[in-house]
Amino acid sequence: MPLYPSIDPYAHGMLDVGDGQQVYFEECGNPDGTPVVVLHGGPGSGCTPFQRRFFDPARYRIVLFDQRGCGRSTPHAGDPGTSLESNTTWHLLGDIERLREHLGIERWLVFGGSWGATLALLYAETRPERVSALVLGGVTTTRRREVDWLCRGGMAPLFPEQWADLLDGIPRSMDRSDPVDAYARLLADPDPEVRDGAALNWCRWESASISATPGPALAARFEDPAYRLAFARIVTHYFGHDAWLEDGQVLRDAAKLAGIPGVMVHGRLDLQAPLVTAWELARTWPDGELVLVDNAGHASNEPGVPEVLVAATDRFANAAGPYPGARNFAV
Numbered sequence: 001m002p003l004y005p006s007i008d009p010y011a012h013g014m015l016d017v018g019d020g021q022q023v024y025f026e027e028c029g030n031p032d033g034t035p036v037v038v039l040h041g042g043p044g045s046g047c048t049p050f051q052r053r054f055f056d057p058a059r060y061r062i063v064l065f066d067q068r069g070c071g072r073s074t075p076h077a078g079d080p081g082t083s084l085e086s087n088t089t090w091h092l093l094g095d096i097e098r099l100r101e102h103l104g105i106e107r108w109l110v111f112g113g114s115w116g117a118t119l120a121l122l123y124a125e126t127r128p129e130r131v132s133a134l135v136l137g138g139v140t141t142t143r144r145r146e147v148d149w150l151c152r153g154g155m156a157p158l159f160p161e162q163w164a165d166l167l168d169g170i171p172r173s174m175d176r177s178d179p180v181d182a183y184a185r186l187l188a189d190p191d192p193e194v195r196d197g198a199a200l201n202w203c204r205w206e207s208a209s210i211s212a213t214p215g216p217a218l219a220a221r222f223e224d225p226a227y228r229l230a231f232a233r234i235v236t237h238y239f240g241h242d243a244w245l246e247d248g249q250v251l252r253d254a255a256k257l258a259g260i261p262g263v264m265v266h267g268r269l270d271l272q273a274p275l276v277t278a279w280e281l282a283r284t285w286p287d288g289e290l291v292l293v294d295n296a297g298h299a300s301n302e303p304g305v306p307e308v309l310v311a312a313t314d315r316f317a318n319a320a321g322p323y324p325g326a327r328n329f330a331v
Contacts, residue, residue, distance in 0.1 A: 002306045003053040014074075015065075015102055017095045019086035024072035025065035025099055029057035034132075034317050035105045037096065038064045039123075041114030041138070044234030045221075046071025050301070054111065054309050059317040063108070065099060067092055070230050077233045078226030080188070080195060084237045089122065089244045096123055100130060109316055113137035113300050114273065117264075118243070118250060121281075125256040133316045134262035134288070137309055138270060138298045139278035141250035142243040150272055151180050151239055155209060158271060162208040169201035184236035187229070196225055202232040212269035212297030251277075254284040262288045263312040265305060267296030 009026035017023050026047075036055060040047045047064040055062050068087045069077035076082060096119075100108065109132050112120035117136040124131040140146055148154050156163035170182045186198035203222035210219060222228040246252075262285070266278040275292075282290040291312075296302035300309065 003310060004056055005053070006049060007052055007057050014072075015095075015099055017068075017091075017098050019091070020075065021068050021086065021091075021095075022074045023065055023068065023095055023099070025063065027103070028052045028062040028064070029055060029060045031061055033057075033059050033061040035061045035063065035103075035108035036111055036313070037099070037108050038062065039096075039110065039112035039116035039119045040064075040067065040071075041112075041116045042070065042231060042235060043067060043092075043115045043238045044070045044077065044231040045115075046073075046227075054300075054306070055313050056317055060313070061105075063099070063103065063105075065095075068095065069234055076226070077230035080192070080229070084233065087234065087237065088241070089119070089238070092119060093123055093126065097127065097130075106130075107132045109133045109135065109313070111135045111313070114140055114298065115142065115238075118142045121250050121254075121257070122245075124260055125250070125253045128256060128260060131260050134257075134260060135265070135309065135312045135316070136262065137265045137300050137305065138273050139264050139266055139281060140273045141248075141277055141281070142238075142245065143250070144242060144247045146273065146277060147180070147239045147242070149274065150209075151205075152178060155271065159205075159208045162205055166201055166205045169198060180236050180239045183232065184240050187233050187236060195229060199225070199228040199232040202236070203228045206231075206235075209271040210297065210299050212267060212271070212295065212302060251280055251284060254281060255286075257285045258287065260287055261316075263315070264288055264290045265308045265312060266290065266292055267298060267302055267305060268292050268294045269296060270298045272298040 007028050009028050012026035014022040038051050046066045066073040107130055110120045117139045118141055167176055170176045174182050183198055183202050187195055189195055204218055207219040264278050278290055282288055293304040296305050
């Protein structure tokens, strides 16, 4: 069985985390089970029902939440009047702690993919006593060269048509040398047509490389104008500020993960987050195990990836087992 059956939350609510921010959270599975917190990607994607299915509902207390400005959290970045000033990496890390304390959880497994992997690693490096284990997919650390690859032309030779479309969306009167900065400005334009056009262009670029196989020009999740505006605003806000991290900080501090067991699941054909980052992390994280899925890309629903993620979460719910369709990567 690649995934556990669909389930509904047994509890949900809004948590006041300060700065005028209300964060949506939900709990699923077994209230007495092993606690796990799910950190979604993006930044700005929001949590989904699909993410509940990576965990055995009989053995896990599954906590999901929408990070500031997205999903069901308020104020929503899909409203152009919503300020992003109090939406930073360090605010999100504080929100995780507030949520843990609110739910009365001492330690939990931290599960994150893509941007959520960066956030999970930072949380574990700054609060190791609160983390029982880590399960990461599509590993990123959001250092400058990773963002440059994704958004500043590194990946352009693989998608020249889509890259040209992204640049063509920047008026000639603006500097095109840094699309992150240019699109952040367009997304703040007072004209709603300019904002939506910029969000659409940005999300088409995002859609081009999410899978190892060609997909639609615009991923289904971006069909909602409010969703795509929030996503594009938050992504460009975070990437334009280098996620408020020193360059290479996550890898530099990986020794702080010593004693925390973990599994990194990575697609060999991941175009958004090339394998080298996960490989470098595996070399510096003594208790981290890197597992490759050879024909998979970046998304958590790529062929073979769900089975491996479920096997990893089963392992930390006291059910050891192999990683089907994948292989361990020796470093």
